[in-house]
Amino acid sequence: MAVPEVGLYAEVRKQIGVVQVVVLVGDRTPTKVHSEIHCNSIEVDFKDSKHTFTLPDGVGLNPKSCQGLHWVSGDGIHMRLQLAGDCKHDADEGIDDGGSGCSSVDVEIKALRQSDGAMFRCVSCSGSLLASPRSFSRVLPLPSENWREMSSDWCCHGNEYTRSLGQSSLAPNEADCFVSELYLSVHPVIMDANSVIVKAVTAKDKDAGTSTKRSQVQCCRCRQVLGEALYKANPSDDAKQWSAIENVHLYKHCIQVSDVRQEGGGLDGISCNIFSNYSLEMFLANHFASLSKSQMSFKFIVQSTDDNKAVLLLWLLSYDTMLLCSRSSAVSSCWKPFNGDEEEDERDDRDANAGVQYFRIAKILYHHRKDESFTSLLQEWNRDFGVETVRLPTHSCMELLLLLTTSTQNTPVSLRTMEGFKVGYLRMTTDTNQT
Secondary structure, X not given: OOOOOOEEEEEEEOOOOEEEEEEEOOOOOOOOOEEEEOOOXXXXXXXXXXXXXXXXXOXXXXXEEEEEXXXXXXXXXXXXXXXXXXXXXXXXXXXXXXXXXXXXHHHHHHHHHHOOOEEEEEOOOOOEOEOOOEOOOEEEEOOOOOHHHHHOOOOOOOOHHHHHHHHOOOOOOOOEEEEOXXXXXXXXXXXXXXXXXXXXXXXXXXXXXXXXXXXXXXXXXXXXXXXXXXXXXXXXXXXXXXXXXXXXXXXXXXXXXXXXXXXXXXXXXXXXXXXXXXXXXXXXXXXXXXXXXXXXXXXXXXXXXXXXXXXXXXXXXXXXXXXXXXOOOHHHHHOXXXXXXXXXXXXXXXXXXXXXXXXXXXXXXXXXXXXXXXXXXXXXXXXXXXXXXXXEOHHHHHHHHHHHHHHHHOOOHXXXXXXXXXXXXXXXXXXXXXX
């Protein structure tokens, strides 16, 4: 008789030093369960099997702090613990960046600076986007998004410098590459005009009687959206020359950046893509977190750029949460396609004492427009000045909904709703780790 799989699901809130733990057992209802909490592991002993979950480095538990221990039918064992005192700092430093002390932007800047020649490709069809490989003389980080709106608060008294700075543009020169958390900013002259097209997208708001114009950069071969073009001034409808574009933003999850070495070097550029860990999920999670930081808003109305109709209502609860899960849990299973190491997955699935992998996530409450209370809540949020509107392409809206609903379905049943909202997650980093 096969032994039912037992999984671990845990949310680590680093700022308050609390870990919410759920030992998942599915439909299993044992008569007796013996559990032991250690500083770096959790052991669960059923009558017919024993399971040990080893926690990742930087996450230590205080066994004596266990509270709220109870059994939930359909889930399993629920408990709440505190992080060990000497692990609270480690959780901040060790998990988010793998203990390296460097942010992902720093690593990317270093790789671009050391490159003998960078070649940008479409992530969908691998078509080349540049006229020729480029070596950048300056590779610099960009400030956080919406920095212009915050520039007026940099000085206690407004002055001409801050006002002019807020109106200025951080446009790169031909030999520059500016790196943000979400995109690369490059000069249009380095792009191959025969490989990309600039498409004007107009979103009409029927209620307000207004329209919004945006310029998308798309791949000529597969029509994959690569980013957006920023013009020096508002161009006329027939202005499609590259000379009218000031800079191009290329989304990291839409491009491959390969390092072109000397011939005979034996280096496959595509295989060393420095953005291989990026995905639409990571892009959206960091985008909402960035908006929350800059706009001091935690509620978002997601609209489609095609018709400006609201698709989702999002409430960002946190973006400092670490999600721990064993490979045997449903949460881990639903994210396996993103890991990119199928052989390792199969090996760990056979390990009875498989370690725990972890993700940094944005925890989100959401309503879809087909939900019963969506219309009334949308009207309420439209009257709230603290709610921000985010416009995304229709296909991105649908993928966002799919990501959220998938995470909800693979969350313990008792944790899937809160205050009438569904609870979902978006990974802010795609690097999955296991002990």
